[in-house]
Each structure stands twice: as structure tokens, then as C-alpha cells.
Amino acid sequence: MLWRTIRSMEVMAHSSNFLLPKLHQPAKAPANNYTLVVLNQQLPRFMPRLWAQAKMRICADGGANRIFDEMSQMTNDLDRNRYIPEIIEGDMDSIRPEVKRYYSSQGSKISDKSHNQETTDLHKCISSIRHRTPNHEKPNLCVLVTGALGRFDHEAANINVLYAFSDMRIVLLSDDCLIQLLPKTHHHEIYIESSVEGPHCGIFPIGAPSTSTTTTGLKWNLSDAEMRFGSMISTSNIVDSDKVTVQSDADLLWTISLRNLT
């Protein structure tokens, strides 16, 4: 189970087992029940594995160009029609016309939101996932987002999406690290998959400061510590245990380095 209760606050468990080869994954790992969102950035090395194991795949606008251009090369599989996203979502100002025509002809649903220039393509994707997910499936839903780091305004917008949908499990991925929100509504237990992630990590608030954060399982643990931008935040920390625990009075970002995965 993902949820337990400790001293009247629920525990939220986290694991990056979606990055493990299928053979090494626990049979009933809830995190394997994920939706993949592909952003418009070079695909990560481990994309073939994420794609194969996803329950549903959504391209954010120009993310479809990346699948079209890069996926067959990455997999040495010249058959482009093996990699068809179920949905392409966004304002459609970056997807190339031939890419849109191709995926449309292969059955992808094209969700054209060009009238909306107020929210980003990633925001539109997450809204759509939330809308499509039946209530009883929401607690176990996990969304993996590839290509989340690059241009800084996009990075900020991508992180803002974690806050805008803080009741959803969303993991931002780059080739180098993952980022997720740890909502203050829960105690957190992070199970470290040391074959694929760590040891470098960071934990800090963005926006609202934290007046009290306590951790275990890190080389430099926090004990009822205050963190804010402009003062102390925990970066260049090191995981020191298979399990890291976190409790805080503020929403925090958790980030951990990824090893050279393929």
C-alpha cells in the first residue's frame, strides 16, 4: 500500500522503481501504473523503457516531433508505427504538420488547445490526465514527465505545474535527475533505488518557506530546521540509507541524481 498513518498524518511512499528493468520490478509496484508525458526536449536515454512500460503516453505539442525523429533511432527499430502516442495535447505551435498528419492517421487523438495561451502545454497535459482519470484511480496515478529541464522559464513553468497539481503524483525527469513535490499534508518515505538513483540529492521549499523540516536517511539531516531561499536550503546532500523520511510544515521539492541508465 502507498498510504499508512503515523500519528494522525498519512504516510506517502515514493519509489523510482519505474526506472528499473521490468525483471527487477516488484510484481505489484503501484508506481508502474504510470502515464508518460513527453515534452519537447531530446529524449532521455531511458525513454524506450519508460515508453514500453507506460499505461498511456501523451506528447505535449512539440514532444511529438521528438518521438517521430528520435525514437526509432534510439531503439534501432525502423518501424515508426510501433511508437504511437495515444494523445497529442497542446497549442500545436511546435508540432510539425507532417508529424501531426502522421500520428493522426495512426490513431493518436489530437487535442488542439491553440485558443488557450494562458497555460503551458505541460499544464494542459496534466489537466487532461486529471480529467480523464476516474476518481477511484486517482490515488494510484503517477505521471512521469520527460525533458523537464533545459530553458529556465520552461523549467520554472514545469515546476509550477507540480504546485498547481499538488494532489497528483508527478515526477519531472531529465537525463541527470528527477524532481517531485512532497506535499506538507503527508509524512514522506522515499525508498531509494540505489542501482538507478543517488547519491546526490536536494530538499528545499520554493515559494513559501519552511519553518520546520525534519529528515532521516541523509548524510546531512535536518532537525526541525528552517529553510528558505536567501537563507539555508539543502542541496548537494547525499542519501545515506535505503529509506529517506521527510516531514515538514511546507511543500518541499525532492530531487535526486540519476545514474547512467539506458
Ligand SMILES: Nc1ncnc2c1ncn2[C@@H]1O[C@H](COP(=O)(O)OP(=O)(O)OP(=O)(O)O)[C@@H](O)[C@H]1O
Ligand atoms: N528547453 C526546454 N526546457 C524545459 N522544458 C521544455 C523546453 N522546451 C519545451 N519544454 C516543455 O515542453 C512543452 C512543449 O514544448 P513546445 O516547444 O511545444 O512548447 P511551446 O509553448 O511552443 O514553447 P515556446 O515557449 O518555446 O514557444 C512545454 O510546455 C514545456 O513544458
Ligand SMILES: Cc1ncc(C[n+]2csc(CCO)c2C)c(N)n1
Ligand atoms: C502573464 C503572462 N505571461 C506569459 C504568457 C504567455 N504564455 C504563457 S503560457 C503560454 C502558452 C505556451 O504554449 C503563453 C504564450 C501569458 N499568457 N501571460
